Amino acid sequence: MTEKSNFEPTIIGFTCNWCSYRAADLAGIARIQYPANIRLVRLMCSGRLDPTFVLKAFAEGADGVMITGCHPGECHYLEQNYKALRRYLLLRRTLVAMGIEAERLHLAWASAAEGIQLAREITEMVERVRVLGPLNWHLNGDQVQITHDATAELEVVA
Amino acid sequence: MNTPKERIGVYICHCGTNISAVVDVEDVAQWAANKLEHKGVVIARDHKFMCSSLGQELVENDIKELGLTRVVVAACSPHLHEKTFRTACERAGLNPYLCELVSIREQVSWVHSDKVVATQKSKAIVSSGVERLIYHEALEQLSVPINPATLVVGGGIAGIQATLELADAGSPVYLVEREPSIGGHMAQFDKTFPTLDCSACILTPKMVDVGIHPNITLLTWAEVEQVNGYVGNFDVTVRQKARKVITDLCTGCGICIEKCPKNVLDDIYEVGMNYRKAVYTPFPQAVPNYPVMDLDNCIYFDTGKCKACEKFCPTNAIDFEQEDEMLKFQVGNIILATGFDLFDARKMSNYGYGRLENVFNSLEFERMCNASGPTEGEIVLRDGVTTPKAVGIIHCVGSRDKSHNAYCSSICCMQSLKFAHLVEERTGAHVYNFYIDIRTPGKGYDEFYNRIVEEGTHFVRGKVAEVTNAARQPDEKKKLIIQVEDTLIGKQRRIPVDMVILSAGLEPRHDAKEVAKLFGISCSADGWYIEKHPKLDPVATMTDGVYIAGCVQGPKDIPASIAQGAAAAARVQGKIQQGEMLMEPIRASIIEEQCSGCRICNDLCPYNAILYHDATMTSEINAALCQGCGTCIAACPAGAVIGTSYSNEQVLAQIEGLLMDVSV
């Protein structure tokens, strides 16, 4: 059995306006409880996810990042979630190269009807990151600074 | 520290106690006033109901009196009240897009219970709203013209009603139906509850109206193949399947049908209870009345010989060379009314459907009751001659059952009561209704239930365990035995009957998922199409310009289907009358000077909204085609693509806000 630590991670979750954000609304309406460690950002589509956003979240102190979007084949904008998938796969590799555990970034599909599933994904994510421990990436380096207009330099991963 | 540019107002909603029971809203407001002052927060208040007129006035007054330039409201989901607060800002003279609604109800108070943690998370969310808002721009809504034509998919009663409403209002309508005739399930029924009026008598006049209406283009034996575009301007491609009958020449005389030598079991209209020909109209009152040819069963297409239909056709309307045709047209709005499938009762093997011959499903029984059905309205056993002396009707078959469909199919109780009446009336047989709960919430419905009780129908409260032909007692021999716990007695009973009718539930169409994908809308976990809001917007969908009506949205009876058909038509007609539509200004654009012409974005756009100009060697976004997904913004290596409402600056600032240290 795994020991549960007292560490409370902070997770940033990116949601799609059409599916996963509504799934979060649905979880609320149905009063499905999940850990408060997650904080959500609404985008119009998971395809809008700029890899910089993820790096920014880690740099500002997030211990984990979740990307959520419509199930493959169900994108509101036809196929943009596939682009999110591609970026996610690349990002995982990039993170490992930067010394961050790949498990700190997680991709989950959730349709507007899947409040329960989204809550479960969030709960599992929080537990995973809890086991990994704090990231503390922002503490040990002034070298990582992502400013509002420095996105261009980090675009290479797209 | 720099003096902040903006003057920001922050408003925290109690939502009665929905939020304040878990979040210390006063603390959040006070914290925002103190800790976010350097960001420009000049006032932070909490209020019992921000969405009330008092709450809105609070915002309006502060804008006027304190000169607010930005407003953050922390309350429910923006999908509910974003518009409310934007409108309030607009009334006070502030551009509506300078208002941000952040959710601390759905995302905090409803899903967490620890007050300290929930309050901290609320602070982080408020801070993210403030950070983001600083980068908001004043925006104007976009306007798109609305094509006055409408596509209605599905010619059942909901689709027929929607079509007629629109056509009568003077708008052109394309009605596309997969089968040879419109009419849908209602055309299969004999009587309708609770009034017991004849289904055909009330339906056929409407069908005829559709057939002759000058504003309606009726496309039966046709399926939608492709849909492109967006609200106001959809490009639709419909496959008109080859009828092998030239409709301009056909008079509907029916000689071809009479002469066709091939009998085919009719699985659709007659639900496998009767035969049709290989060239056929599904039923005599079909609209349109031109036959279609069933190529899988036509003798000529199988052996190369026959052509009886062609030989006898008096107007030379048979054309064996006819091919499928692709029809393309444009519409401004779409109404989906594709209906339901019946639950396949063979999946519940304990009821014996498909194995025990005198077990019927509800549609089979409807056909049997119908005067134009296989028995001409006589209620008999599968042998076609014997009148049953005892009949059992089982409710909730495949419904309210987590192994099949967890939902209540809503129509089965009333339908079963109707069946009980018809059996009683036409055969005098003993009728047993087996139910879990009798659900009759409708005008005149419970009165109908009482009427059936008075007629002497036996009601047994219990979900039937099994239907068997294995007799234990002499009086069970050659009968079907219904084994059930009579839960009002608490004892197991075995009731021998001659006939069992399964009130099978309603299911989404077997291809509902693919059709949803085609029109860019989504299905619930059960497979029904999701409405925009379950209470406030039951016929719109999340996709602008696509509406739903009838059972495609969930099980419902005829009155409710008709109401939804009319409601969807009213929504569409409203849009048509406006002539143009205002849309959220969430769009991408390209800064020409920064574009290097790499063309990475060009292929990413699913709407082909990005054009490359050879002359300038840069790309440009067509704002009318752009739908605002933002994929190109995320992908541009030069940062040349920018987007309104979800700019990099806004999102990055929001992340900073969310991760702000709120513990101090």
Add this chain to the structure above:
Amino acid sequence: MSKYLYYPGCSMEGSGKAYHNSLMPVCEKIGLELQEIDDWNCCGATEYLGINKIPAYALIGRNLALAEAQSNGAQDIVAPCSACYLNLTKIDSYMAKKNGVDELINDALSAGGLSYEPGQLGIHHLLDLIVYEIGLDTVKEKVVRPLTGLRVAPYIGCMAPRYDYAKRWSDSEHPLELDWLLGALGAEVVDYPLKTHCCGGHMPQIGPDTAYELIHRLVDYAEEVKTDIMVAVCPMCQMNIDAYQNETNQHLGTKHKMPIVFFTQLMGLAFGMRERDLGFGSELVSAKEAIQKIGSEVPKKKRKKKDKFALPMPHPLGNGILKNGTNGKELILPTEGRARGGRA
């Protein structure tokens, strides 16, 4: 030759000897090599569960752990007894849910130096193994003496197809696997709607009156449809119907005389093996008279003239034709176009 780990269960050493004695030569004939799990213990039947839950689970867990250790990671388990099969699949599936049950069982197992990782081994009932892994074609090839003229009632009982934790059966209530197999042996299979009804289980020991009633129902209907012999796939079913039939008669005043044997015994007969090598003669209601009917002339069925008024029947869900290349679970279903209920 495919190799499987064999979990016989306690009955196979006693009351179910005929099952054990017949399945051994039959399995060899159709290319099934059985390797008995070394030092297996009782599965607890239905008794242990009602006393102590976790020990009952751990009792079954020990067998699974032994099997896993002895399988070399490659072999599946086969159990001929339906109760054993149910218990093994049930605990495997409960543990696979990973909701704490797996940790408890493994904690207990560790006291004996064992552990088990669920979901790694396939667990089969002998009947499903023969129908789906060996295949009916192979069985048919081996038949030298078709069971023509023998009217058999396929009696599967409860615990093989229910709860169907391993998802192996065509249906939980009306599975057709035994019908197909007996059909492949050339027997005349009667329509036996009670095929998965209860034989009484442990009721002869604790409430004999209930047991007699349940046994009576099964035998009475079999006689009603002129069955020569009932066929069992579980030692408990066979034991109850065979050994307690006489008591049932005494108690209810009936005159049942319905022999019941194991399906492997009939397979052996069809494969040309000798009766005494297949455990025949150990049944209390003699099967002798019944099996003498094998090879007898079957009266030609009068073709029922189709009544011109009769209404067509719905298509059956699975028409019994096994699709090639699958494990047999997928049946050929009626084509899409036959979806009932109309399409818009």
Add this chain to the structure above:
Amino acid sequence: MSHLAPQTEKNFKLMEQVAQKTGSDSKLETCIQCGTCGGSCPSAMDMEHTPRKLFALLRAGEREEVLSSNTPWVCVSCYFCAVRCPQEIKIPDVMYTLKSMAVAEGAYRDSTASDFSRTFVSMVENYGRSYELGLATRHYLRHFPLRLPSMAPMGIGLLSKKRLNLKPKKIQGIKQLNAILDRAKELEAA
């Protein structure tokens, strides 16, 4: 039973307790009282309460009425109720829980069934295998001594057909098995 049991905290929590003891996904609380279980049960005619009614009694906190009921003891574990239950309640598992609670609290009057289970369990704990002859004779001598003569022909029949072993078989790892069972009992008690 003329009056309902007092609605005490202990009784009020009865259903919750049974559900929890059965396992996290027993779904017992979701019963909609449809009677599929009672309709399906092959031994319903011998039950004091159908399973459905038993669940209603559980909900009402009728502790004694439930634990003294013969319902779980005449359950034959045929799983008809389990596959048909529209709420997917694990009814046989609930029955096992009720049996073990009744034994623990000594609540069930007729000990025929629980003694059989206990005899069976002690055989298994002693030998690692069940031993049919010992089980049957011990059980019948105790509970149906008068029926024994009428059963004798069957026993002799089975013996003469070599279907009953005269001696029990003992597994080699009996110590290991008991170590496992002892640990499991500790876990159960925890």
